[in-house]
Structure formats: structure tokens, C-alpha cells
Amino acid sequence: xxxxxxxxxxSRIKRNAKRLIHKIQGKQYVHLLHIGKTGGTAVKYALKxxxxxxxxxxxxxxxxxxxxDLPKNDLVFFFLRDPVSRFISGFYSRQRQGLPKxxxxxxxxxxxxxxxxxxxxxxxxxxxxxxKQEKARAEKAMRSIxxxxxxxxxxxxxxxxxxxRLCDIFFIGFQENLSEDFxx
Numbered sequence: 001x002x003x004x005x006x007x008x009x010x011s012r013i014k015r016n017a018k019r020l021i022h023k024i025q026g027k028q029y030v031h032l033l034h035i036g037k038t039g040g041t042a043v044k045y046a047l048k049x050x051x052x053x054x055x056x057x058x059x060x061x062x063x064x065x066x067x068x069d070l071p072k073n074d075l076v077f078f079f080l081r082d083p084v085s086r087f088i089s090g091f092y093s094r095q096r097q098g099l100p101k102x103x104x105x106x107x108x109x110x111x112x113x114x115x116x117x118x119x120x121x122x123x124x125x126x127x128x129x130x131x132k133q134e135k136a137r138a139e140k141a142m143r144s145i146x147x148x149x150x151x152x153x154x155x156x157x158x159x160x161x162x163x164x165r166l167c168d169i170f171f172i173g174f175q176e177n178l179s180e181d182f183x184x
Contacts, residue, residue, distance in 0.1 A: 008140060014106075017093050019028070022057050024131050024135070026055070026151035027053075027054075027055060027056060028055060028056050028057070028074070028075055029053070029056070029057050029059060029071070029074040029075065029129070030056045030057070030058050030059070030067075030074070030075040030076070030077060030170055031058075031059045031061060031074055031075070031076045031077070032044065032058065032059070032077060032078065033061065033065065033070070033076050033077070033137075033155055034049070034059055034061050034062060034063050035063075035079065035080070035126045035152065035155050036063050036077075036090065036146075036147045036150055037081060037086045037089045037090045037093065038074055038078070038079040038080055038081040038086065038175045039081065039173070039175040040063075040079060040164055042097045043079065043173075044060045047060065048060075056075075063113070066154070066155050066156075066157065066159065067155060067156050067157060067161070067162065067165055069155050070168075072168065073168065074166070074168060075168060075169075075170035076165070076168050076169055076170060077169070077170045077171035077172070077173070078090070078171075078172060078173070079172070079173040079174065079175050080152070080172060080174055080175065081175035081176065082175075082176060083089075083104050083176065085175075085176070086175075087120060087124070087148060088120045090145070090146075090147030090148045091119075091120035091123065091145065091147075091148055092120065093143050093147055094110060094114075094146055094147055094148065095105070095114055095118075099155065104109075104146070107122075107144065107146075108145075109144035110144055110146065112141075112144070113141035113143075113144050113145050116137060116141070117138070117141055123138055123141055123142070126138035126141075127139065127142065
């Protein structure tokens with residue numbers, strides 16, 4: 001227990017020392033807010049050998065990092081995607097359990113959702129079904145399927161918080177402009 005705590009303290013000291021050195025050098029921190037199914041993996045791959053420049057230190061983050069987790073006055077960039085294509089991509093990615101690049105097994109709820117809805121179109125149509133059971137099943141599936149259940153607000157918290165951080169937004173890209181060579 002003490003070793004783990006000591007390592008965390010040492011790690012935090014190293015991180016703060018690097019940050020101080022970068023600040024003395026006049027470098028600005030820029031964070032990639034990795035919103036699911038918007039091209040973040042492709043962007044990370046493209047930037048991996050260019051994380052420190054004369055002006056910037058680029059920090060790449062995982063999906064779980066939110067705008068609120070990033071220091072105020074640091075710059076932030078992220079990518080968005082057409083909600084329909086993001087929904088379709090998220091559905092098929094989870095249906096494949098992340099394969100071929102990753103493997104994340106389904107949750108029991110995802111398993112039930114994919115047993116009933118084998119295409120994103122069937123799920124989307126069921127959301128407006130006049131049959132209460134069908135609509136309820138589709139709504140449950142939407143709350144269960146990773147990448148499908150998440151709205152953009154998951155990363156921004158709410159409109160008021162997002163607006164309070166507008167001065168930190170460095171760049172907003174759009175996934176549709178990225179290469180089609182990536183299965184995002």
C-alpha cells in the first residue's frame with residue numbers, strides 16, 4: 001500500500017516538474033478530448049510522433065477523460081461526427097465487440113440488444129415504434145450499447161459548463177474529413 005502511494009506521489013511530482021519546465025520554455029498544453037467514434041484513434045496515431053513542438057505539448061487522452069477533467073486555461077481540441085454515422089459506426093463496432101483491432105466482450109445487456117436488433121436501422125426504427133414493448137426494448141438497447149448510448153454531452157457535461165470553457169477550445173474537427181482508410 002505504501003509503495004503504491006509512493007509511486008503515485010513520485011509520478012505526480014515528475015508530471016508537475018515536466019509541466020513547469022514546459023511552462024518555463026513557453027509551451028502551451030493542448031489536450032485531445034477523445035470522443036468515442038469520432039476519429040480520435042486515427043488522430044492519436046497521426047500525432048504520436050509529434051507530441052512536443054516549439055510551442056505546444058500535446059496530451060492524448062482516453063475516452064473516459066471529460067472536459068471537466070482537463071485543466072482550465074489549457075487548450076483543448078476534439079472531433080465531432082454526424083450523429084447518424086456515429087450511431088451506425090458505434091453500433092457495428094460494438095456488434096463486432098471492437099474486433100479486429102480490439103476485443104471488448106459484450107455486457108449481458110449488449111448481448112440482449114444484439115440478439116434482438118441485428119442492424120442499426122432496426123434499432124433506429126424501433127425507437128419510434130407504436131408498440132410499447134418494441135419501443136421499450138429499443139430504448140433499453142440504446143442505454144446499453146457502448147458507443148451508442150453516449151451523447152456528446154457525456155464529454156462536455158452540460159451546455160453551461162461547455163460555454164464556460166469556450167476560451168479553452170483550440171480546434172474542433174469533423175470526422176467526415178478524415179481519411180476513409182480508417183474504420184472509425
